[in-house]
Amino acid sequence: MEKSSNFIIEEQIQQIIQSKLNPTPKEVNTILEKALKLNGLTLEEAGTLLNVSDPNLLDKMFVVAKEIKDAIYGNRLVLFAPLYISNYCSNNCLYCGFRIDNKDLERKVLSIEEIKEETKIILEQGHKRVLLLMGEDHQKCTLDYFIDAIYAIYSVKDSKGSTIRRINVEIAPLSEDEFKKLSEVPIGTYTVFQETYHKATYEYMHPRGPKHDYTWRLLTMDRALSNGMHDVGIGALFGLYDYRFETLALIQHAKHLDETYGIGPHTISIPRVKPAKNAPASYNTTYAVNDLDFKKLVAVIRMSVPYTGIILSTREPAYLRNELFNIGVSQISAGSKTSVGGYKQAFNAKEDDTEIGQFKLNDCRSSGEVIKDLIKMGFVPSFCTACYRLGRVGADFMELSKPGLIKTHCHPNGLTTLKEYLVDYADDETRFFGDKLIEEELSKITHKKLREKTKEYLHRIEKGERDLYF
Ligand code: SAM
Ligand code: SF4
Numbered sequence: 347m348e349k350s351s352n353f354i355i356e357e358q359i360q361q362i363i364q365s366k367l368n369p370t371p372k373e374v375n376t377i378l379e380k381a382l383k384l385n386g387l388t389l390e391e392a393g394t395l396l397n398v399s400d401p402n403l404l405d406k407m408f409v410v411a412k413e414i415k416d417a418i419y420g421n422r423l424v425l426f427a428p429l430y431i432s433n434y435c436s437n438n439c440l441y442c443g444f445r446i447d448n449k450d451l452e453r454k455v456l457s458i459e460e461i462k463e464e465t466k467i468i469l470e471q472g473h474k475r476v477l478l479l480m481g482e483d484h485q486k487c488t489l490d491y492f493i494d495a496i497y498a499i500y501s502v503k504d505s506k507g508s509t510i511r512r513i514n515v516e517i518a519p520l521s522e523d524e525f526k527k528l529s530e531v532p533i534g535t536y537t538v539f540q541e542t543y544h545k546a547t548y549e550y551m552h553p554r555g556p557k558h559d560y561t562w563r564l565l566t567m568d569r570a571l572s573n574g575m576h577d578v579g580i581g582a583l584f585g586l587y588d589y590r591f592e593t594l595a596l597i598q599h600a601k602h603l604d605e606t607y608g609i610g611p612h613t614i615s616i617p618r619v620k621p622a623k624n625a626p627a628s629y630n631t632t633y634a635v636n637d638l639d640f641k642k643l644v645a646v647i648r649m650s651v652p653y654t655g656i657i658l659s660t661r662e663p664a665y666l667r668n669e670l671f672n673i674g675v676s677q678i679s680a681g682s683k684t685s686v687g688g689y690k691q692a693f694n695a696k697e698d699d700t701e702i703g704q705f706k707l708n709d710c711r712s713s714g715e716v717i718k719d720l721i722k723m724g725f726v727p728s729f730c731t732a733c734y735r736l737g738r739v740g741a742d743f744m745e746l747s748k749p750g751l752i753k754t755h756c757h758p759n760g761l762t763t764l765k766e767y768l769v770d771y772a773d774d775e776t777r778f779f780g781d782k783l784i785e786e787e788l789s790k791i792t793h794k795k796l797r798e799k800t801k802e803y804l805h806r807i808e809k810g811e812r813d814l815y816f
Contacts, residue, residue: 435481529574581615648674
């Protein structure tokens with residue numbers, strides 16, 4: 347079926363940005379009051395907030411975003427690890443270390459055996475979710491290879507007998523037939539970033555290869571959702587064009603999917619461009635987004651599409667990640683490697699992959715350190731994968747999540763999966779603080795039966811049972 351890409355209307359977005367300059371405190375306060383009702387914002391309202399620069403109003407926006415995040419997600423943060431299986435790429439994205447013109451990069455496709463080795467190392471860090479990625483090269487790494495990799499990952503058990511329970515994927519846009527094929531495979535979310543929604547910038551940044559076609563990429567999620575996929579994730583690479591434009595376009599994209607398919611995006615990712623070797627557009631970009639504007643755009647996304655997960659990667663430094671957790675981020679990577687075979691290399695040589703990865707990482711703490719820090723800050727690191735495994739996906743998930751009911755499942759599941767982590771992988775200090783946190787969190791479960799059942803599950807996990815969830 348012919349699909350239209352006219353849901354991103356550049357003139358409308360530019361017009362909103364220009365007409366909403368210098369908003370008054372009254373205008374902003376009215377919008378913030380509306381945001382607290384958890385029904386989202388219009389594009390005009392989001393555009394108004396993106397033009398705020400008064401520090402007091404910005405602080406107010408962050409407080410409201412936190413209230414919204416707390417109301418929907420509580421203090422949970424879902425954790426995952428990215429796994430790169432090939433850096434071959436036929437595209438030439440000007441910002442990426444995997445681009446075809448980077449002749450200094452040693453190219454590699456992992457064998458199935460090597461993929462299993464990487465998975466084992468990830469599992470031994472306590473992860474249960476993987477985000478599987480590769481460059482776009484239809485000769486070197488086919489969809490069949492990618493699907494074999496998925497089954498290989500699920501087949502691996504670590505020393506505790508644990509397995510990866512959910513694989514999300516991030517690969518180049520697929521055709522309708524390819525989506526039909528992928529929809530038969532047990533994956534969670536399919537993600538692709540538009541990189542920039544601004545067509546002229548997009549075409550400049552992607553001079554070569556299949557990725558040059560703006561519309562093909564923009565219609566990826568339409569093809570996915572009309573060909574059997576349930577959960578999709580969108581994103582923009584901030585720093586290629588005006589962040590206000592990208593944020594409004596992301597919101598417009600999310601609304602289009604929700605209105606057309608009854609399923610908004612499961613997640614929105616907000617990567618910022620980081621330096622990458624031999625990638626000219628990754629250095630000193632005209633549109634580099636500073637930390638304050640970055641916090642603002644996260645707050646605006648949280649208010650505009652309150653029920654959509656926001657993903658933050660280890661591209662960002664620890665201090666900023668900690669702030670963003672309070673403003674709206676709900677899923678994070680930890681202990682990441684962005685080079686192919688990077689987990690094994692780091693495990694063997696303890697070296698970092700700054701030079702050989704896709705781009706430079708700024709939060710280089712191990713998973714264990716991230717988890718310990720989160721617990722000490724009062725966040726519940728969650729390894730939950732229950733919704734996906736119980737078939738609470740797509741429209742079913744949206745139905746459940748919109749009225750906030752998800753909290754009654756996610757909160758106890760966050761606690762049981764954290765307990766598994768503490769028993770199986772944590773050091774003594776993390777275990778001490780983690781158990782204390784679980785005790786405090788239990789008292790927040792007001793439903794008596796649910797609280798008792800959660801306690802029972804925690805006890806059974808302590809005694810050796812695993813994978814108990816609601
Ligand atoms: N190759 C596929 C594609 O481009 O859709 C799969 C995803 S690619 C491995 C992952 C993402 O990394 C890209 O979509 C891009 O947004 C991001 N990325 C590339 N270079 C980057 C850089 N220098 N800094 C931050 N993120 C970058
Ligand atoms: Fe290839 Fe993706 Fe990097 Fe572009 S962003 S060069 S498509 S890996």
